[in-house]
Amino acid sequence: MARRTKPVVVNLDDEFQIHMVNDRFQEFLHVMEEERPVEVDMSRVNSVDFAGLQLLYSLKRSCEEKDLDFRLSHVTPPVEQKIALCGLDRELLKDGADGSV
Amino acid sequence: MDQFKQVFVEEAEELLGTLEDNLLVLEDSPDDRDLIDAVFRVMHTIKGSAAMFDFKGIVDFTHVVESVLDRVRNGELTVSHELIDLTLKSRDHIQSMIGSPSDVTPEHEATSAVLIGALEKLAGTEKKAPLPSVKKVQNDEDVECYSLYRILFIPDREIFFSGTNLIALLEELQDLGEYSCYAYTSSIPSLAEYNPEMSYIRWEIYLTTKASLNAVKDVFIFVESSCELEISSLVEASELPDCLGEEKRLGEILIGRGLITPEELSDVLSTQKPVGQIMMENGLVSSTDVESALHQQQTERKLREKQGGERENTIRVKSEKLDSLVDSVGELVTAQARLSQISSQYDDPSLNALAELIERLSTELRDNAMGLRMVPIGTTFSRFKRLVRDLSNSLGKEMTLVTRGGETELDKSVIDKLNDPLVHLIRNSIDHGIEAPEIRAEAGKKREGTVSLVADYSGANVIIQIKDDGAGLDRERILAKGREKGLVGPDENLNENEIFKLILQPGFSTAQKITDVSGRGVGMDVVSKEIESLGGSIFITSTVGKGTTISLSLPLTLAIIEGLLVRIGDEKFVIPLASVQACLELGQEDREAHREKRLFPFRGGMVPYIRLRELFLDRRELPDREHLVVTQTENGIFGIVVDEVIGDYQTVIKNLGRLYKNLQLITGATILGDGTMALILDLNKITALAKVESTASL
Amino acid sequence: MKQILIVDDSRTVRDSLKFFLKEGGYDVLEGADGVEALKVLETARPNLIITDVNMPNMDGLTLLENVRKSPDHKFIPVLVLTTESQQSIMEKGKALGATGWIVKPFDSQKVLAVIKKVLGG
CATH class of the missing domain: 1.20.120.160 (HPT domain)
Incomplete structure (x- = not known):
């Protein structure tokens, strides 16, 4: 486990899709500047496409590079299914990244 | 209904x-x-x-x-x-x-x-025209047995720009049967290098299904041109004697190869999932094991395919692979130059011979590698026929498109980037250039206007001309507009090409009405930027009443240029060889004779020169002898004065990073044989600068 | 509810498509040609566009080009209606950024299947 600072929590909206990845991308860049662990709250996300999931993966990778913790929280079942469908479950849903906080 | x-x-x-x-x-x-x-x-x-x-x-x-x-x-x-x-x-x-x-x-x-x-x-078509197939043709008999498919799916980087929803596609696959998906994420970069509108993923999918190979392929029908796709059936139903025993059969093959033990197999079979998937999940066998277990069958199948269908003499390769090949070849050429340089320092015949051999081979390899990327421009040209027809319809003009030199080959990356500028230029010609049929008839011209697209080689460049026989550009109106917009100073004198090039400036438009054709937001300035970014240049000639010709001069390739290596002080620079006309010596007396005017005689005229020493170094003492490289630029013929011309040099362009994008006079850098760096000069910018200075000092 | 814009100069095709789509649970917008479609897009961002190719004023492929150039709409999936399974139109469409095509004649099942393929479940 890396630094035990309180994480920055990013809240995503109902839709997390290609139309909005640019805005989210900018937001994630700002989040990384804080140099703190990152938690993405997925509770409100209902529809997600691959552009969205891939961006989450990139965020995770950025955290790893800086040795910061990264986790998804409150992932809803439909989103979880899509993550598994893309084969990203091992990357994005491992160790307690499911509903529990 | x-x-x-x-x-x-x-x-x-x-x-x-x-x-x-x-x-x-x-x-x-x-x-x-x-x-x-x-x-x-x-x-x-x-x-x-x-x-x-x-x-x-x-x-x-x-x-x-x-x-x-x-x-x-x-x-x-x-x-x-x-x-x-x-x-x-x-x-x-x-x-x-x-x-x-x-x-x-x-x-x-x-x-x-x-x-x-x-x-x-x-x-005159007595033979019945082919009718649309209204009835659905049932091609594949229903396959009642399971097959295991391995699907390698790599979407193109730009896949999102076709509106493709990759998740919907994977869902469709999942609906076909037992599905397991492995994502290769190593090429997804961290945010620092990430483009949120690109796809970086690679998927390897295993699918156990009753569906036929064609049905699986059909899932990808909309994306097959925008991805790399490989579908192989690891176990084909038809090769299994007994459909119901399929899972056992696959297991037997693997046991036969000694990859798993019978105990492991029975463990696997006691669960309900498809055997291939379970074994891979449990790490009993890897996908390569399954493949190699079936190597024999595969080979036989391939043989059958070869005998059956006609063999293709071409293969399709991802252009990224070619890019990386060209990159490596570029590095090789640089390394070879270094080897030649070192070998020249030793008087060792066998080393020299080897260096020469490697030089010859690497030149050959370079030419071949570059040749792979060369594509005839004809396909791009033919795409415009439709554009012209549609445009002339919607504008009420009568038009024909004539194309020549479609066999001219250009680097694929150049061709790809050329499409948009050409579309815009053609649109512009038709919209603003060609007059309405009635006006043409009044002027004694054919009602039908002609736009020609002509491509031809010119040294290391390709010239593409977009010619129309329309109204031509109005010099005075453009100049007046240029002054009005402050693009031209009140006392500035411009030659014809310069005046016409004003239409390429941002925010410049003499069109009196915005039509739905030209009012689509891409300005001519974008065209000129794109052409510049390709290392090309634009010339415009026009005669009122006769028409306009826009010529694009483009380098054959982007990655390697032939250059002339020159030295100023301790710094080395590269001048693109394509623009070099001659090399002369500039002795003390010549300097005396032309000192004030900075002109020198060349082929019966007087040509201005620029001293790079003054541009890049301090103005300290001049060396005794200087060399003068005569170059043809878009601003005319200019002499470039350097300390010494070292010689021909083949060079791989390294883009300067974004940090240096504001550097005006340099297009790139290259590593020399001895490991030092040389900058590649942008002659058009340098001579433009000199021109501004000389007009300012007048 | 997912929204689909249908663009076709034939009222018959528009009406029947609309019927199928409504039955499939989609909200429908309409345009009779490319120009009308662009007008609709000024105020809407549908989840999908289905367009005919040969239309007066602005044909479907030009519409497609415009959609792909628009910052707000460039990622919208576009399906092209073709009458014959004409390779050239499909290729042209793909080159311009079409997501896929629907070959006429079509029935409700076929249309909804293609839409599901593109939009997902």
């Missing part, structure tokens, strides 16, 4: 009404392209609508009439009295078929046959 049938009948009646009027007018003015288009469109629409209800009789019949009219539209057939007559009869026939309660009666069929015969005779 019945309520739509009513709509269909009403709409068709309406369309057939206008069709009759149009046909009658067309008979009097047989060259009216708009009318021909309108007539064609009626048939097209009726056919499309009738197809909705499976009115096969009407669809088949209108299809023939439509094909004949399409030939008229393309100028292959002229409008004759007979044609109008037959089309009118066809129209009445269609009306009668639509009026009938069910599709067609036997009497209708008979009339259709007679009319089709007459139409085809007229069109």
Whole structure:
């Protein structure tokens, strides 16, 4: 486990899709500047496409590079299914990244 | 559906009404392209609508009439009295078929046959035109057995720009059977290098399904041109003697190869999942093991395929692979230059011989590698035919597009980036250049305007010209507008090319009205930026009343240039060889003679020169002897004065990072044989600067 | 509810498509040609566009080009209606950024299947 600072929590909206990845991308860049662990709250996300999931993966990778913790929280079942469908479950849903906080 | 049938009948009646009027007018003015288009469109629409209800009789019949009219539209057939007559009869026939309660009666069929015969005779296509396949063809027999497919799916980086939803695609695969998906994420970068609109993923998917190979391929039907896709069936149903024993069978193959033990197999079989998937999940066998277990079968199958189908002599390769090949070759060329340099320092015949051999081989390899990327521009050209036809229709102009030199080859990356600028230039020519048919007729020109696209080689460049025979550019109006917009100083004198190039400036437009064609937001300034980014340049010539020619000069390739290595002080620079005309010596006396004016005699004229030493270094003492490189630039002929010309040099361009993008006079950098760096000069920018300075000092 | 814009100069095709789509649970917008469609897009961002190719004023491929150039709409999936399974139109469409095509004649099942393929479940 890396630094035990309180994480920055990013809240995503109902839709997390290609139309909005640019805005989210900018937001994630700002989040990384804080140099703190990152938690993405997925509770409100209902529809997600691959552009969205891939961006989450990139965020995770950025955290790893800086040795910061990264986790998804409150992932809803439909989103979880899509993550598994893309084969990203091992990357994005491992160790307690499911509903529990 | 019945309520739509009513709509269909009403709409068709309406369309057939206008069709009759149009046909009658067309008979009097047989060259009216708009009318021909309108007539064609009626048939097209009726056919499309009738197809909705499976009115096969009407669809088949209108299809023939439509094909004949399409030939008229393309100028292959002229409008004759007979044609109008037959089309009118066809129209009445269609009306009668639509009026009938069910599709067609036997009497209708008979009339259709007679009319089709007459139409085809007229069109000279006695052979029956191919009909659209209305009935779904059942190609694959239902495969009742399971097969295991391995699918390697790499979407193109730009896949999102085709509106493709990758998750929907994977869902469709999942619906076919047992699905397991491995994502290769190593090429997804961290945010610092991430482009959120690109796809970086690679998927390897294992699918156990009853669906046939074709059914699996069909999932990818919309994306096959925008991805790399490999579908192989690891276990083919047809190769299994007993369908029900499929899972056991696969296990047996693997046991036979000694990859798993019978105990492991029975463990696996006691669960309900497909065996291939379980074994891979449990790490008992890897995908390569499964593949190699089936190596023999695969080889046999490939052999059969070879014997069956005709063998293709071409292979498709991702252009990124070519890019990386060219990159490596570039590095090799640099390393080889270094080797040659080192070997010249030792008097060792065998080392020298080896260096020479490697030089020859690497040159050969470079040429081959570059050749792989070369694509004829013809395909790009032919795409514009449609554009021209559509544009001339929508603008009410009569146009032909003439293309020449389609076999001219250019680097693929150049061609790809050329599409948009060319589209814009052609649009511009048609929209602003070519006059309306009436105006042309008044001016004594042919009603039909011509836009020609011509490509040709010119040294290490390719010249592409977009020529129109339209109204030409109005020098005075452009200049006046330029002054008004503050693009040209009140006392600034510009030559013709410079004046015409004003139209490439941002925010410059002399178009008096915005048409739906030109008002689409891409300005001419974008064109000139794109061409510049390709290392090319634009020349414009125009004669009022005669037309305009825009010439794009582009480098054959982007990755490697032939350069002339020069030295100033301790710094080395590269001048692109393509623009070099001559190298002269500039002695003390020449300098004395031309000191003030900075002009020197060349081929009977006086040519200005620029001293790089003053541009890049301090103005300390000049060396005794200097060299003068005469170059042809878009600003005219200029001399570039350097301390020493070292010689020819083949160089790989390394882009300077974004940090240096504001550097004006340099296009890139290269690593020399001895490991030092040389900057590649942008002659157009340098000479433009010199020109501004010289006009300012006047 | 997912929204679909249908663009076709034939009222028959528009009406029947609309019927199928409504039955499939989609909200429908309409345009009779490319120009009308662009007008609709000024105020809407549908989940999908289905367009005919041959239309007056602005044809379907030009509409497609415009959609792909628009910052707000460039990622919207676009399906092209073709009458014949004409390779050239499909290729042209793909080159301009079409997501896929629907070959006429079509019935409700076929249309909804293609839409599901593109939009997902």
